[in-house]
Amino acid sequence: MEFEHIPRWMMSSSVDKTKMYVNLEQSMNYAKHRPRYTQELFQTVIDYCRKTNPNLDIAVDVGCGPGMSTIGFGPFFRRVIGIDISMTQIACAPTNVPRCEFYVGDSDQLPYIASGIVDLFCSGQSFHLLPQKETFAEADRLLRPGGTIAIFGYEMPSTDNPQINAILQNMWLTMIPYWPQESTQLFEKFANLEMPYPDWERNDSLELTMSVNTEKFMGFLRSTWPVVAYTRDHPREDLIGDIAKQIREALANTGSGDQNFNIHYNFFIIMGHKPRN
Numbered sequence: 619m620e621f622e623h624i625p626r627w628m629m630s631s632s633v634d635k636t637k638m639y640v641n642l643e644q645s646m647n648y649a650k651h652r653p654r655y656t657q658e659l660f661q662t663v664i665d666y667c668r669k670t671n672p673n674l675d676i677a678v679d680v681g682c683g684p685g686m687s688t689i690g691f692g693p694f695f696r697r698v699i700g701i702d703i704s705m706t707q708i709a710c711a712p713t714n715v716p717r718c719e720f721y722v723g724d725s726d727q728l729p730y731i732a733s734g735i736v737d738l739f740c741s742g743q744s745f746h747l748l749p750q751k752e753t754f755a756e757a758d759r760l761l762r763p764g765g766t767i768a769i770f771g772y773e774m775p776s777t778d779n780p781q782i783n784a785i786l787q788n789m790w791l792t793m794i795p796y797w798p799q800e801s802t803q804l805f806e807k808f809a810n811l812e813m814p815y816p817d818w819e820r821n822d823s824l825e826l827t828m829s830v831n832t833e834k835f836m837g838f839l840r841s842t843w844p845v846v847a848y849t850r851d852h853p854r855e856d857l858i859g860d861i862a863k864q865i866r867e868a869l870a871n872t873g874s875g876d877q878n879f880n881i882h883y884n885f886f887i888i889m890g891h892k893p894r895n
């Protein structure tokens with residue numbers, strides 16, 4: 619779903635991005651309903667890492683949330699370290715994925731990781747929320763020469779039902795004041811991001827299609843920040859209940875009943891190699 623035309627000034631400039639995920643119920647919902655990255659996405663990043671560095675040892679995933687951007691790297695490294703500023707997000711990360719470990723911390727202050735030992739430093743669906751200049755500087759300290767920095771994520775999903783898309787478009791527009799201004803970078807898939815290294819590339823070709831029912835999709839909507847913030851400010855409204863009703867009506871209009879429908883995520887990946895000298 620494209621939001622490139624949303625004026626930045628209408629969006630919120632006052633969201634404390636370090637405190638967006640402070641509620642256990644919200645983090646549990648995030649863990650349950652946010653999409654998983656595909657094997658293809660993890661493999662694309664790994665193939666890029668191996669171009670300059672065949673032996674992969676340590677990966678660091680900042681803004682890891684409950685770990686969906688972290689665990690897919692487990693099979694490729696000796697250690698994969700997920701870092702998130704939110705205790706509740708880390709509390710919802712899995713504890714049983716081999717070689718993956720999770721800690722509460724800041725993306726730009728990782729003094730407990732030694733310099734020059736990291737092969738992959740990544741950020742999934744989080745870089746717009748991070749202190750970017752400082753996080754790039756910390757990545758540069760941690761990465762070994764030839765190591766990879768990778769920023770990846772996805773746009774808000776669309777469906778293959780035009781009526782549902784119109785309902786969603788309308789809902790997101792109502793919520794413009796609740797989007798942090800930094801989300802424009804996500805909407806633009808970081809088109810203007812200045813990577814710190816001259817050797818970098820982007821891949822916008824990967825997608826994920828999921829079949830969901832209305833209830834499952836409402837779980838995803840509830841996991842988004844604008845819905846969390848809007849609901850907090852309008853406790854008497856049943857925003858998600860109303861959207862669910864509209865979607866069920868749209869499905870009934872197209873003769874689908876309350877059946878599953880497809881939602882599509884478009885992924886972006888931006889990857890760069892730290893120079894060897």
Ligand SMILES: C[S@@+](CC[C@H](N)C(=O)[O-])C[C@H]1O[C@@H](n2cnc3c(N)ncnc32)[C@H](O)[C@@H]1O
Pocket residue numbers: 635636639652680681682683684685686687701702703704707723724725726741742743744747748749
């Ligand atoms: C939208 S979630 C992304 C989670 C996960 N990586 C994913 O792909 O779904 C963004 C995460 O960034 C975390 N975050 C925000 N500011 C941070 C910071 N300065 N350092 C580390 N994590 C931060 C938030 O707590 C949140 O869990």
